[in-house]
Amino acid sequence: MERQPPPPPAVETHFADLCKELEVDEGVASEAAALLEEGKGVFLTSPSFGSKSPEDVERLCFAFVLYCVAKLKGKGMKQESSRFRLWKILEGCKLKYNDFFKESQQLLSKIDHVLRGRYGTDWEDQLELKQLQSLVNLLADASRFYCKAFNELFLSASTGQEPGSTKSNPEYFCFGWLIFLALRSKSPELFKDLVSCIHGLVAILAILLIHVPAKFRSFTIEGSSHLIKQTVRGVDLLASLCHNYHTSEDRLREMMGKFHKAIEEFFSMKAVRASECKTETLDKIDTDGLIYFRDLLDKECFHSNFEKLEKLSSTTSWEGELDLKRFLINNDNIISAGNSSRDFTNLSCPKRVFETLASPTKTIKNMLTVPSSPSSPANGGSVKVVQMTPVTSAMTTAKWLREVISLLPEKPSSKLEKFLSSCDTDLTSDVTKRVSIILEAIFPTKPSGHWSGSMGLNCTNAFDIPWAQARKMEASKLYYRVLEAICRAESLNTNVNNLTPLLSNERFHRCLIACSAELVLATHKTVIMMFPAVLESTGLTAFDLSKIIENFVRHEESLPRELKRHLNSLEEQLLESMAWEKGSSLYNSLVVARPSLASEINRLGLLAESMPSLDDIVARQNFHAEDLPATPSKKRAAYSGTLLLGLDFI
Known part of the structure; x- marks a missing residue:
């Protein structure tokens, strides 16, 4: 008699293997397994998953129960700062942010009674999924803007680098994003919305243009289409950037002031007036009102400054569920979190960005380079048609x-x-x-x-x-x-x-x-x-x-x-x-x-x-x-008969 193949591993076995692989805390793993068992019938047989394969459905359910238990069980505990985070869960389950958030809404509605019984009536507020989804969308848009704008202003290749140079554009690129994250972590009230984030990132671009060696720019000052605003003393850098990106100059100057103070605090540096400095990066630029930091990108200080920023950009708030640094390599939030071997040659934000963030020392020593931007002058690219984003x-x-x-x-x-x-x-x-x-x-x-x-x-x-x-x-x-x-x-x-x-x-x-x-x-x-x-x-x-x-x-x-x-x-x-x-x-x-x-x-x-x-x-x-003055009368007679409004307000 022919021997039958062994039955496939049960869902519980798959989940236990995943928890072991991710080194999930035993208490969290045990409670998550119990939640999975209680809702397994709903989770794995739901018609709302459409054409997803059983394996995809299984991974979504695993990620969902792990996040629910890690978040709700660990709420208010002393170990909150070291709690298992969403980004690690999605990476382990090889899931995309957008898939997880989309399907989670379906799952939440189906096991409301289970979560209510285990964690109380306010479990949905504690999960903070809607806030996280909005934050993912906001930072995806912000990082996509930063990638595009950086590649418009700076060369994305090592063209013109001196032999033996230890810095290349990916490091400057990451450095700017990390300054943004560090100030955002320190003063989150400055970045409550996308418009504020864009003003912050344009301020970062201005700071980079002032400090990054001119040879890394994708343009020359003379006749540049990037910096078209002029004064009698040269190019008006901030007015030009405001023109390009529809930002408010007053608000941009205010935001730059916040970054200047942060840089002084982060690196114990003293700001000086740009008009007092003689450097090629300021050549033909009107320096009135601009600030310069002499050692900000100096080759002897850059590595230590970079490491400081990595620590400062981390957050222990609810936003810690996301790894904000990864938005540079996954700025569309479409790539699977665990797909680190993907070919990044067609992306504006390259794989090398991740390597820079993961190991700045190794990156600097290896003198990383990046593929040239298709739209850069070096490639003879034409002007793009502006698309609504x-x-x-x-x-x-x-x-x-x-x-x-x-x-x-x-x-x-x-x-x-x-x-x-x-x-x-x-x-x-x-x-x-x-x-x-x-x-x-x-x-x-x-x-x-x-x-x-x-x-x-x-x-x-x-x-x-x-x-x-x-x-x-x-x-x-x-x-x-x-x-x-x-x-x-x-x-x-x-x-x-x-x-x-x-x-x-x-x-x-x-x-x-x-x-x-x-x-x-x-x-x-x-x-x-x-x-x-x-x-x-x-x-x-x-x-x-x-x-x-x-x-x-x-x-x-x-x-x-x-x-x-x-x-x-x-x-x-x-x-x-x-x-x-x-x-x-x-x-x-x-x-x-x-x-x-x-x-x-x-x-x-x-x-x-x-x-x-x-x-x-x-x-x-x-x-x-x-x-305030006394309130108006509480409720007037219902309005009726207006031709303008069409429907009565009753």
Whole structure:
């Protein structure tokens, strides 16, 4: 009788082997195995995995349970800083970040009851998966921008290197990224969003252009298309970079000041005025206002400086779940975490970057080189057509906020005040008070002694306040602008200036404010607050917000197409799913429009709760009402009959 082949190893055996290979703590491995056993039926037979192979599904499930247990079991323990991290798990399971985050959402919904029983009702908040996914997207976009910009400004080959040179472009490239990570680790409040990160990276590029030997540049100063802004004293470096990358010069100078102070602290170096230095890197550059560090990239100090940066760029916060240095070699976050043998010759950020980070001593001794950039002048590349990316989109819309919205007055214009004062009672005071309260709920600028964590941004320290103040100001100016445009259109439509039914409607104003705040958040692409947080902070439902989007887009003619696209996508999301959830004001509207449905809607408990008053929002935010004038009347009569809005706010 022919001997039968042995049965394949069981899932449990595979998982045990993986834990042993990754040297997972025995307690974590044991609890993860128990969680896997409890949810195995759901994990491995879920139809949501589509066409994935059984092996892929198995690895996803292994990574998921390991992360859940490592994160939830180790929360608050003394060993938190040495806890098993997500990036190690994904590397061991040979998984991509994007695959893991995508499939985790499916798995979380299927074993909610299991995790709730083991780790409490707040297990999802403790996992911080959504925040990590947003951070991965942000840093992927930022590192991709840095790779591209560096290769535009510097040669990616050893062309022109002196014999025996110990430094090459990969080290400068990594050095810049590590300075960025080090300051980000030290002062995370400076880099809350993509726009802030890009300003930081442009500041790094400016510092590198000032310090990296000129022979490594991909251009010459004379007639350069990279540095086109001139003064009588030479090239205006910062103005040129701002022109190229749509950054604010004031904000760039501020960011460079932060990096200068950090460099002084990190390396115990003294900054000197660039105008006092004679170096080839500053030739034909207007040095007014620029800073120079004599030993920053000196060959005798470079190695020790590099090692210091590697230590300083590490973080023990929740961001430690990711290895931020690896974004240089995996900046698309598409390559499998464990695929270190991949051919990197076609990537703008080469494999040698990883080698530099892994062993700077070896790299320096081996005098690494990198393939020449296809677009560099050395290759005779032509000018590329600019493509819209998350970074160009963010910087374009940020420029619109900076150059159009930020220049507007902080209070209602005289035209808007005329509309407000023409109502049955003067509503100017009500409007200004309301916008202050609602935007304070979304962008808190006062530290709270009893923070609930459920509303707005978590301003846990004073350093968050300037960021929140700036966003609050942008949102309020945008709100006043769109409100005035709507009033003008309604006045023309009805041929009257008394717009009391519209301007006295509480829900209408809150929707307009929430929409303005959402656009500000979408512009900056922050990871600290994501939709639908603006709804939670304002007491609105998804259906409420959906009713204002079309009118907002119609009446703000200067709105960039990227933000129009964002609002259109948001409207689809609201109407297709969120507006139909339990507690949506859609059901309140249905009860009015279709009374025959009232009994069934009430039986199912679908109705939305009453919208919280402004006094309630003030109380929830735990800031003193005396800091603001008294709140406007709690809730006016429902607005009805307007031709402009199409749907009543009830």
